[in-house]
Amino acid sequence: MFSLAPEAEGHGTDAAIAAFHQGKPIRARIPLVKLVASAITIGSGGSGGRRDRRRKLARGLALCSEVSCTWTSRTGASPSRPGLAQASAPSSAPPGWGGAGSRNPLQTRPGSRGGVFGAWSGWNPIFVTHGSLAFTSPPQLLYYVVLGLLCGLIGLLYARGFYGITHRFHRLRLPKWVKAGIGGLLVGLIGLVLPQALGMGYGWVQVSMGPGLLSLPLWVILALPFAKILTTGLSIGSGGSGGIFGPGMVIGAMVGASVWRLCYHVLPGVPDTPGPFVIVGMMALFGGIAHAPLAVMLMVAEMTGNLSMLAPARIAVGISSIVVGDATIYTSQVPSRADSPVHRLQLSFPLLSTLAVRQAMTPSPLQLSPQQSVEEAEQLLGEHTVDGASVLDARGNLLGVLTLADSGRVPLGERGSRRVEGAMNRDVLAIQPDDTLDVALEQPTSHRIGWMPVVEVETATGGRHLIGRISTQEIVRAYPEALAKASRRMRGLVEGTVMLEAEIEPGMRLAGRPLREAQLPTESLVVSIRRQNELLFPRGSTVIEPDDLVTFLVSPSGEERLRAYLAERVERAEEAILLH
Template identity: 65%
Template sequence: MNSSVPVTFLKRLFHIRRNARSFESPRYLLKWLLISTLIGLVAGLGAIAFYAAINYTTDLFLGRIVGYLPPSPGGEGAQQGVMNFWASARPWLLPLITTLGGLVSGIIVFSLAPEAEGHGTDAAIAAFHEGKEIRARIPLVKLVASAITIGSGGSAGREGPAAQISAGFGSILATVLRLDVQDRRLALATGIGAGIGAIFRAPLGGAILAAEILYKDDLEVEAIIPALMASIVGYSVFGAWSGWNPIFTVPADLAFTQPLQLLFYVVLGILCGLLGIGYARGFYGITHIFHRLPLPRWVRPGIGGLLVGLIGLVLPQALGMGYGWVQVSMGPGLMGLPLWVILLLPFAKIITTGLSIGSGGSGGIFGPGMVIGGMVGACFWRLCYGVVPGVPATPAPFVIVGMMALFGGVAHAPLAVMLMVAEMTGNLSMLAPAMIAVGIASILVGETTMYTSQLPTRADSPAHRLQMSFPLLSTLNVRQAMKPLTLQFAPGEALSRAASTLTEKGLSGASVIDQQGCLVGVLTLADIERVPIEKRQESFVSDAMHHDPLTFYPVATLDEALERLSNQRVSWAPVVDVESLPGHVNILGILAVSDIVTLYRQTLAKASRRMRGLVTGTVMLEITVEPGMLLADVPLREAQLPHECLVVSIRQGGDQLFPRGGSVIQVGDFVTFMVSPSGEERLQSYLAQRRTPPLSLSTSN
């Protein structure tokens, strides 16, 4: 008996629902602390596996076969590698290797999990909005296919696969724990932030990205706290294995100290905004071309790989992730690169990224976007240095701000990208000029985005459409709408008799209650119909009922309840006591869709507007005083208001009055009350009463 207590506790813990859509509840916070920790652990381990797979495939394909290893960033082994591509052992094998990598990646993706095609972040965003599960095989397929794409020289980033690996685990965990749709979405978003935060060693930026990248002009605020917890766990696991240094090394004295240099960052913001538009349109233009090719889908990544290899023969800097060339561009090594290489590299990177991923290959677009932005900054510095006075002595400031501005704007995630790049470089001093550049780039980008699954705001997402369309429902709770039990069955009751009872009463189902009065299941006509007619006489209710039905707590909001009913495709569900003992679920009543609609209409019909209270556990009512109301034309102290309510404000004409005992409320005034949920019904009853008009005495002669 004692051994089942922890299991029962965890089961109840993971089924705790949001009360006021916040993490103020200690039990709800504990639930997400455990979930986020699990997601963070998998994000960190997944980042380790993916990072090691990329290094292995790069060493195998480019290092051992071609004899060329591109430089790596300072935080990942310094600038080791062959700087001169044509000094490599077998440079002519490059197109063959990139083609082979594309073909192998295409075969793996399209034979095992076609939805793993392209960049994983967009797929994770779409899964969030649609509330869909991510198949368990996708994270592994994404890891292998992306490592082969990147390791063979394909232009792709590692953030998309890392995000989809941990987001996929979040989806799997939500299924195992039987979380509701809203919590599944939070688990997906948490996985996105944890995966990206770990692989880039940027836990704060990754967590903010989880909330920001889902929308063009909005934030998923609820995702921030669980993403923060998961991201720091993932970062700790990955950092314990790979080290704690930022990805890029920058000069120690790098700082923004010249306000006049803001003019340079204005120009840089304009350049990054324009090239950001070019990145999005170029990438999806190439993607559409490949989608129209009359060839098997698994062949297209091979064609893309061949073209990438041919471009790499001329511009090897456009191969792979490209972080090493960003590192080179931050220091004196930039002067060693030919000017034509620096000028062409941003455009070549756009093309190779489109060919590698848009053709159906697997990899991220975040990393290439930062490389393109960094090279725009390097190009701008190279053209201005020694010609325009006041240009910084090192290109690092322009490279860092360029990374932030270009992808922060076109990804509609300016805050997250700024924080991520600051963490990746270990430098916060460039945030001030970056704000100027990122702001200008975001304005120029407009509605253009790199993530087609992004939606404008929460009101456009299925995750919040009901709440935004019917905001009144989010202020009403299940307790106000539920009805008492009208019919119930015992587990041992004959199934044929239960069927006759439901048919006679015209009901679709009823709760099943044991001898102790506890809920043990739900029986519906659909359950009965699954049992053959000839077997119903000898069958019992317990043989056909749902043993783990959908249930609600009285404190749940009606918008959440209506969405869960819709997702489960049922018209009613039992309401159970939050304080039920383990194994003894006390049923309080029934909530049906019709009950929600009835309460909604009744609340709308009242001459009041209901809002969430300023103080937790309260609601606010705003009414227009009508003739005959008990509080009209009398001093407030004589209005005999219910004890549970407080008059917050009185709007009289164009004036806002501070309520006092002697304040006289007049007909037509707008009065705002704050009241506890338990006292709301008494206040509504008081407001519905009218004064009895005095009897008129008549005299007769």
């Protein structure tokens, strides 16, 4: 396995996350090798889960489909996220929660795909719970607070223990197959003492949800979370293949079972069955350490077929997340959407998501007929100084696009006889007028094109009627115009006044002098000064310092004078620098 695909070792989720956020490719052979390697690891008694390998398998298949066919969704989305989401859905009967929170229509389709899979495989949850299981006693929330605290601490131990063992094996100067053998041997020795720590462990979770928990020795229940952390690290960290979600579920479940076993018949108000503590333990431990509280809560609820424990789970998961802090079980996970290259463009220009394409598009300067010759089309492109034009039929529907590069691929002697329809590109990336500008900016930059036709889709015929075009230059031009419009809207909040902000730089007239000496234009007033994280209320003796953010209140008639004053001081500062 190592010779075929060395990257198939490990749990695979980090590779899938990196493939999505950073565009790192997954080779086509990886899904199949990962499938076989995980089956060997788990089937031989190694501690691991199936879900993470499913994610890498689905991500790899999604990338293969993305490469083998041209992806022309108008949303510009990749099939990766539905693949990752759907990898989780079939194994736990929550067909839509894998894509919970997605704003892109394509990313919300795993629910329908999970429906197809569920219709074939069935809808039974993994774990069977009692139908009367419910949260009915508010005083029990104190126990869930303690459970959330313990799950957060054990979750930290899980993450640090797993990667600590992984790093130790990576530092060993031994062949990979030898390291995997050492890990397997140690797991087997642990299994001689505590066989419950081997394999996936879902069976012991099922036992711990009912009265069967009382038949297990107390030391086994207390030791199993720590033994599971150790066997998972040895099985996967040594070079084996398997997931870390499944062991995380088992660890969280046994933490909940331990709390219930210690409190039952000792403290008042403890539930009669361990099921509630086991379910909330699974949610709290992995929801906190994976930084995916909502998704894990909903997935576990569907895995158990019980939604009644979501209320106390919110408290436990919240406390667990606070305890965990910035630590995570997934090293490729980015701190926020702003740190992801996929979302960086959108979050760098947040106003673009509020603007529609129709606000920035322009009329198409040139339309071509499919019956025109390539030579004639090339002349028209040169006359209009454009590098491409849309090709329309008699009804104005978009058929394709002809660019100078397309015409250049036609032999020179054939351009007079070859028709545009034979040289144009029919696989056109188009956008609709109601799409947002962040999508319009992302699509051409990701496909390395300069402009896109704007079309309206006719519901009756399915034709795409051309109404204009949009380019990256027009989008960039629309952004400051939108900012200016937003500032004019703010001016209307206080009738007869204008508010302006200016950041003070070293060398400016305001820098380093009291307000009484600033000689501001008439009808101008400084209303606030923000200095780092402190808001100052100005007085005549207040000294303006560099990097201060000063807010001016000015009348509409004095706005131009204030702007001229601000611009003038910049010029005088430059003169002072030149004189010195």
